[in-house]
Amino acid sequence: MALLDNAEIRNHFPATGNMLYLDAAHQTPLSTPVRAQLDAFYDQAQNTAGPKAGWLARIEEVRAQLARLLGVGADEIAFTKNTSEGINIAAHGLGWKPGDNMVMLKSEHPNNAYAWLSQRSAGLEVRQIPEDKKWADAETFAPYVDGNTRAIALSHVMFHSGQRNDVESIVELARSVGAEVVLDAMQSVGVLPVDAGALGVSALSAGSHKGLLIPQGLGFLYTAVGTDVLAPTYVGTAGVANARTDLVAGPEAVELRPNAHRFEIGNFNLPAIHALGGALDLIESVGMPAIAGHLLSLGDRLIEHLDRLGIDLVGPRERERRSHIYVLALTDAAWPLYLTEAGVRLSPVRGGLRVSFGVYNNAADVDRLAEILERGLRTGRTATAA
Numbered sequence: 080m081a082l083l084d085n086a087e088i089r090n091h092f093p094a095t096g097n098m099l100y101l102d103a104a105h106q107t108p109l110s111t112p113v114r115a116q117l118d119a120f121y122d123q124a125q126n127t128a129g130p131k132a133g134w135l136a137r138i139e140e141v142r143a144q145l146a147r148l149l150g151v152g153a154d155e156i157a158f159t160k161n162t163s164e165g166i167n168i169a170a171h172g173l174g175w176k177p178g179d180n181m182v183m184l185k186s187e188h189p190n191n192a193y194a195w196l197s198q199r200s201a202g203l204e205v206r207q208i209p210e211d212k213k214w215a216d217a218e219t220f221a222p223y224v225d226g227n228t229r230a231i232a233l234s235h236v237m238f239h240s241g242q243r244n245d246v247e248s249i250v251e252l253a254r255s256v257g258a259e260v261v262l263d264a265m266q267s268v269g270v271l272p273v274d275a276g277a278l279g280v281s282a283l284s285a286g287s288h289k290g291l292l293i294p295q296g297l298g299f300l301y302t303a304v305g306t307d308v309l310a311p312t313y314v315g316t317a318g319v320a321n322a323r324t325d326l327v328a329g330p331e332a333v334e335l336r337p338n339a340h341r342f343e344i345g346n347f348n349l350p351a352i353h354a355l356g357g358a359l360d361l362i363e364s365v366g367m368p369a370i371a372g373h374l375l376s377l378g379d380r381l382i383e384h385l386d387r388l389g390i391d392l393v394g395p396r397e398r399e400r401r402s403h404i405y406v407l408a409l410t411d412a413a414w415p416l417y418l419t420e421a422g423v424r425l426s427p428v429r430g431g432l433r434v435s436f437g438v439y440n441n442a443a444d445v446d447r448l449a450e451i452l453e454r455g456l457r458t459g460r461t462a463t464a465a
């Protein structure tokens with residue numbers, strides 16, 4: 080798949096004119112269409128305290144739009160605060176019995192890992208797999224999985240390397256022992272086509288401030304309708320099916336909504352949901368396959384430059400195993416300051432310097448980064464550990 084002619088899209092992201100922005104895996108910069116949605120929301124809030132009914136209807140429109148992106152039903156999506164909240168809903172909701180274990184990679188993002196590690200006090204055995212290759216598949220997990228494995232937690236795309244794990248084979252392995260797969264899709268939603276239903280995971284959680292192009296503070300949890308394995312840890316009116324219209328909570332038994340909405344409590348992050356609607360419009364206007372193809376093609380171009388410059392890639396090189404994240408094995412402590420001074424925005428991570436692309440990046444960005452790296456190597460920074 081080719082690079083997009085994205086000049087118009089790029090114009091929607093003013094940050095691209097201020098710096099060489101290569102940090103989408105940290106936070107995508109605000110675009111003008113998303114800003115317009117926020118402005119419209121705040122105008123309504125300021126001028127009339129808001130059309131509450133209209134805002135509530137907007138939640139459902141955006142939920143349906145998000146569900147479309149994920150290939151699932153709107154009743155299978157709950158809005159949350161962030162990835163961590165969705166993963167905690169799953170980790171707390173599964174309910175452990177003595178002897179249960181769960182399995183995850185040792186390299187997982189802490190916002191995924193802590194939800195599970197905290198369950199050790201509830202009797203859960205947590206098995207952390209040391210890394211053995213540059214991506215994970217059923218073969219990676221199989222030696223750690225047994226008849227007592229109740230869950231496998233996993234990032235779809237990993238933040239420290241950009242590796243795209245083989246979710247399908249891991250789901251198959253989990254099914255063979257009756258375990259649930261809980262997927263952290265923070266780094267894949269909006270980057271790669273993510274068909275949550277087809278992946279066959281029991282739950283999928285993500286925030287919206289990376290591939291979904293809005294500021295921090297809104298996430299979502301997908302759980303399949305009819306999945307009765309997850310009990311909500313906390314309950315509020317939004318998740319109750321028999322809440323009374325007179326707003327009196329009586330002594331009658333609480334009936335939870337029969338779908339993912341049972342995990343929602345209280346009021347919603349309305350400005351963020353309005354913003355997400357704008358971001359999803361933008362994503363839909365380009366199309367997920369075209370966005371993914373563009374990001375991978377930027378990666379192809381970067382890898383060519385890295386090979387020429389003798390800089391190693393921490394993650395996998397194969398297209399089907401990578402994403403929008405490319406970690407350059409540049410551990411000389413002088414690199415981050417040098418790059419900042421050259422106007423490059425990226426993130427140092429465990430294995431080196433993380434370059435991550437968004438739909439607004441173009442081939443010239445990649446070439447410019449290569450020029451800056453080449454100059455850095457010429458002027459004394461090393462390509463290997465200091």
Ligand SMILES: Cc1ncc(COP(=O)(O)O)c(C=O)c1O
Binds near residue numbers: 188266
């Ligand atoms: C894989 C992964 N999971 C989770 C998070 C963030 O979690 P949250 O949305 O809870 O802030 C990040 C990055 O910030 C991430 O890269």
